[in-house]
Amino acid sequence: xRGHIQIWFFSGILLLxxxxxxxxxxxxxxxxPLLNPxxxxxxxxxxxxxxxxxxxxxxYTLRFRPR
Amino acid sequence: MSFALASASALSVLVGGPVQQSLVxxxxxxxxxxxxxxxxxxxxxxxxxxxANTSEEFFMAGREMTAWIAGLSFVSANLGSLELMGWAGxxxxxxxxxxxxxWIGAIPAMLFLGIVMMPFYYISKTHSVPGYLHLRYGDGARxxxxxxxxxxxxxxxxxxxxxMALVMKVVLGWNLNFSIWVSSITVAIYVALGGLRSAIFNxxxxxxxxxxxxxxxxxxxxxxxxxxxxxxxxxxARMGSMQYTHLWSTTAHFRDNPMGIHWTGxxxxxxxxxxxxYWTTDFLVVQRVLSxxxxxxxxxxxxxxxxxxxxxxxxxxxPGLLALSVLPFHLVGQDVAVATxxxxxxxxxxxxxxxxxxxxxxxxxxxALIAGFxxxxxxxxxxxxxxxxxxxxxxxxxxxxxxxHYVAMGRWCTFVGVLIxxxxxxLVQHAASIMDYVQALFSFFIAPLLGTVxxxxxxxxxxxxxxxxxxxxxxxxxxxxxxxxxxxxAALRYVALSPDAKAMAEDMYRALWSLIACVVVTxxxxxxxxxxxxxxxxxxxxxxxxxxxxxxxxxxxxxxIWASAVAVVFVVLNIIFW
Numbered sequence: 001x002r003g004h005i006q007i008w009f010f011s012g013i014l015l016l017x018x019x020x021x022x023x024x025x026x027x028x029x030x031x032x033p034l035l036n037p038x039x040x041x042x043x044x045x046x047x048x049x050x051x052x053x054x055x056x057x058x059x060y061t062l063r064f065r066p067r
Numbered sequence: 068m069s070f071a072l073a074s075a076s077a078l079s080v081l082v083g084g085p086v087q088q089s090l091v092x093x094x095x096x097x098x099x100x101x102x103x104x105x106x107x108x109x110x111x112x113x114x115x116x117x118x119a120n121t122s123e124e125f126f127m128a129g130r131e132m133t134a135w136i137a138g139l140s141f142v143s144a145n146l147g148s149l150e151l152m153g154w155a156g157x158x159x160x161x162x163x164x165x166x167x168x169x170w171i172g173a174i175p176a177m178l179f180l181g182i183v184m185m186p187f188y189y190i191s192k193t194h195s196v197p198g199y200l201h202l203r204y205g206d207g208a209r210x211x212x213x214x215x216x217x218x219x220x221x222x223x224x225x226x227x228x229x230x231m232a233l234v235m236k237v238v239l240g241w242n243l244n245f246s247i248w249v250s251s252i253t254v255a256i257y258v259a260l261g262g263l264r265s266a267i268f269n270x271x272x273x274x275x276x277x278x279x280x281x282x283x284x285x286x287x288x289x290x291x292x293x294x295x296x297x298x299x300x301x302x303x304a305r306m307g308s309m310q311y312t313h314l315w316s317t318t319a320h321f322r323d324n325p326m327g328i329h330w331t332g333x334x335x336x337x338x339x340x341x342x343x344x345y346w347t348t349d350f351l352v353v354q355r356v357l358s359x360x361x362x363x364x365x366x367x368x369x370x371x372x373x374x375x376x377x378x379x380x381x382x383x384x385x386p387g388l389l390a391l392s393v394l395p396f397h398l399v400g401q402d403v404a405v406a407t408x409x410x411x412x413x414x415x416x417x418x419x420x421x422x423x424x425x426x427x428x429x430x431x432x433x434x435a436l437i438a439g440f441x442x443x444x445x446x447x448x449x450x451x452x453x454x455x456x457x458x459x460x461x462x463x464x465x466x467x468x469x470x471x472h473y474v475a476m477g478r479w480c481t482f483v484g485v486l487i488x489x490x491x492x493x494l495v496q497h498a499a500s501i502m503d504y505v506q507a508l509f510s511f512f513i514a515p516l517l518g519t520v521x522x523x524x525x526x527x528x529x530x531x532x533x534x535x536x537x538x539x540x541x542x543x544x545x546x547x548x549x550x551x552x553x554x555x556x557a558a559l560r561y562v563a564l565s566p567d568a569k570a571m572a573e574d575m576y577r578a579l580w581s582l583i584a585c586v587v588v589t590x591x592x593x594x595x596x597x598x599x600x601x602x603x604x605x606x607x608x609x610x611x612x613x614x615x616x617x618x619x620x621x622x623x624x625x626x627x628i629w630a631s632a633v634a635v636v637f638v639v640l641n642i643i644f645w
Contacts, residue, residue: 005114007136007268011275014107018100018279018431025096025427038425039393040287046427049283 004066012060019054022046091421093239097430104276104434105253108269108441112257115265122473125262126194126453127358132267134364138371140267140355142379143274147227147443148436151277151383155419156412158387159398161326161571162302162311163644164318165387166380171338174637176346177373178630180356181366184347186614187524188357189365190606195357196350196520197458203523203607204534206462211538212519213458215512216350217451221484223351224447225491231440232492239433247489250437254444255485259478263358263453266445270355273438274375280428280435281382281416287423288389301392311391314644320567327569336575340582344513348520351450363617366626373633377640386419394418444488452480511549514578515541518585525609526593527601533593541585548577 026046034041093101119125132140157165193199197216201209228247235246257265292298299312310317310324317324318333346352346369359365390398396410398418404411410418420432456477461468468476519538522529551558552573560566563576604611619625 007271010107010111010268011272014103014272015275015279017103021096021100022427022431029425034425039422040291041425043287043290045283045287045423046425049428053279 006064008060009064009066012057012062012064015053015057016061017057019050019052019057021050023050023054026050091239091429093430093433094426096427097433100427100430101434101437104438105249107272108253108257111268111272112260112265115261115268118264119260119262120471120474122456122470122477124264125474125477126456127354128262128264128267130358131264131360132355132358132364132368134359134367134371136267136271137355137359137364137368139274139375140270140358141352141368142372142376143270143277143442144266144352144355144446145376145443146274146277146379146439147223147446148231148440149223149227149229149443150379151281151436151439152413152416154383155387155390155416156398156414158384159390159415160387160400160412161324162391163314163384163388164324164326164328166314166384166644167333167337169376169380169384170314170637170641171333172342173346173376174373174633175338176342177369177376178634179343180347180353181369181373181626182630184520184524185356185366185369186362187607187609187612188353189359189362190612190615192606193357194457195454196348196353196516197454199607200519200523200534201458201462203604204519204529205531207531207535208519208538209458209462211535211542212516213454213462215516215542216454217459219512220351220447220451220454221487221491224444224451224484224488225494227440227443227447228488228492231437247492250441251444251485251489254441254448255482258445258449258452259481262477263354263449266449267355267358269445270442273442276431276438277435277442278382280432280438281386281420283428283432284416284419284423285381285385285389288386288393288419292389292392298388298392302388305391311388312644314641316645321563321565321569321572322567326571327567328572328575329565329568332563332568332572332575332579336572336577336579340514340517340578341575343521344515344517344578344582348516349513350454351446354450354453355446362615363619363626366617367629370626370629370633374629374636377633377637383416387415390415390419393422444485447488448481448484451484452477455480455484511542511545511581514582515545515585518582518589522586522589522593523608527604527608527611528593528598529589530593530596530598532596533589533591536592537585537587537589540588541581544584545577545581548580 023046026044029046030044118129123129154165154168157168188196188199191199191202193202195213197209197213200212228251231250232243232247235241235243239246257269261268289295289298292301299309302311303309315330318328318330321327321329356365356368359368394415398404398412398415399407399409401411401413403409404414417436420429420436424432456473460476461473465472515538518541519534522537523534548562552562559568559573562568562580563572565572568576601611606612617625622628
């Protein structure tokens, strides 16, 4: 098989990028409340869900990085 | 030109008559999330292009996949937009009974594939399920099976497209033709470039995205509803019935549950005929397992897949049930939605997504729905390309072409398959219900095929003529029963054994009768014809094949141990939600 990049590395990169984007959006919303917030917006799901994705993405990116 | 005009017109009807305002407008962050996903899948296609030069690489991913990759791909290829949105809608319509299509309608069959059937598929080194039929029964059964499969595959792709069109209309308000063509062409590019390996890699990504994008709905939904117990009470109060939250206790009679089914139909029709037929003989999913790098991985892949399949109701069925409780309005059937502009059952998942997800998460959720569509379509298209190239073109039309010619044919076939799928989307508009339509298709082709493959694997006496005529008889039985009820609805009482049966029950019993017809005809014709010498059945049939020994270092590495663990959880879950 060509190359050594595993699917888990691709998955990690995607998780990491999404995690950073969504966490950043969540943090920004803390100081800039939405005009039409979704239900349970007070739980700040983007912050913790994005953080979980960031940590998972970081783990997979480092664990399966091409060597 | 005329095709384009007809298509646009058809699609406007297809996706729901009166044009509604979209539920939400995506922000820049949502667009970025979706764009990154498209960029990633295309990049993977180009990255893997160099690893798809031979037919073994292009069609079978070089048979290098690990058990985890093959297993996740196995379940992801099935998790198309139809599975996500169709069954979420069914959960809203019928309650928790829809879970049967994920549990009794999948888990036993997947375990059976891993433990019993996989060794024969794997050691025969077949490229496809019709390819196995060729080895076991000859060209007749292979040709019939390949043509039926190719037909069903493009129809399934079109149905996936239909579901996708609904999402785009409801959530984004995007131009329908634009979104359909962008997604379809993306699938065509990455599958044509990297073959099955590219499809599998992207299916892993898509599986991950589906979970990440959809998991927040049940989590936040349960918080809003106040937990499972409160949810059950709220549904009972709102619907005036406890039927919606019980799996088995309402299936003693057809009229006791909203689906109009009976437990015998669930167990024998769905659990054996439809489920085993689909999960063990539908090449769309079996192809993923055949790509495993050794027999142990091939046996573990369906078992790993079954564990994840068992969890899917959490992100599909539960949102449908939550919608029964928390949505401030009622959803309606597709026909009523078209006429009145209300939201239909099939829109429940995007509606719940919009309810709980703001910028960023909304983009992730929409990406999950797009990923579902693309994984389903890639599965259909890659399987279609393989069966066409190996079992129709290479078997009957051009037997002596070079390997590179077949690879080129596979690449072109991928594009052609996508085009046919897009066209098929315009044809399914007349189906009263997407799910009923799919069930009908399953019983036409899949259930009889199960009889043919199983007898071929387990009974040395089954002959070439028996296999062909049995498969043909089973398929004709299914089509005949379908037409009988279609033109005379009163016949349903005979097909489904009760005047109270509804469409879902009819599908289950039709599958069961077609399976029985296939088995009976195969056995009778086989006993009347000359069997093949046992020596010719080496590697194909139980009792005539030496299964390679697997040397596991520890007891917990044995597939049977993990299959047993999944089976125990499966039983416990059914008891909990009885």
